[in-house]
Amino acid sequence: MTFLPDTGYVPTAEDRASLDAWFTEYDAQSGRRNVERMADMAVFPLNLVSDDPGGNGRSAQWDREQFVATMTQVMSEGSEDIAFESTRTPVFLSPSMAVVFTDSAMTTEGRTQRLRYADILIRRDGKWAFQTMIQGGWGDNL
Template identity: 75%
Template sequence: MSVILPDTGYTPTAEDRESLDAWFTEYDARSAERAVERMADMAVFPLNLISDDSAGNGRSAQWNREQFIEIMTGVMGDGDQGITFESVRTPVFLSAAMAVVFTDSTMTMDGDSQQLRYADVLVKRDGVWAFQTMIQGGWGDNL
């Protein structure tokens, strides 16, 4: 059986793309500075997290602002090491106020590089983007 779906796709405007790109530029800068509380300012709480654990099971959780700050501070360290991100992002706009963004990134800290692939769900509220869901493999044992 074949189903023909109505044309429901959203085509982002140049301003949609620019505003989302600007959001990620700011978030990456805060991440590089390890400004975890300022990173939290760019989120909607409770924040949804989706990952998998070391046993290979899918996991999900919600963090409040305090959990985000505590866990991300532990993950990102104390800020003594230099950290940079090089990212290629592929946004899929569901509407002018919702986007799923797939990211392939190289994180380098003190000369050691790590490849990352993740997705974020962002929502726009009062004209400002905020991330609401983080999706990345390998975090499940922390959820």
């Protein structure tokens, strides 16, 4: 992970390690298309921010049922596991809130797609969970 200059809250080594561990687990579950486990790692209602093909910004809130249904549909293509190579830049707002910017290469069945997105994660009872997903191109699903 890449870290910005120290401004505001300065994360501890444990903050960084726990966030890295969360993303390692989430990427593993995504790679196996384990949507139910991915949902276990979220806080609902989940906020989503995206845009549509017309270039209009869109936002929505999904409950767990909507998340599972949509992600199952989106991730049902292909039979191989998905591999991710990601560079993440977390910005810790406090010990329990982080905005994480990600540049990722997602590869499945020999095809690679480059992604750029951001997530807002919160830590509750010592565990991270994502609460907001921000990525272009999902507007038709909102």
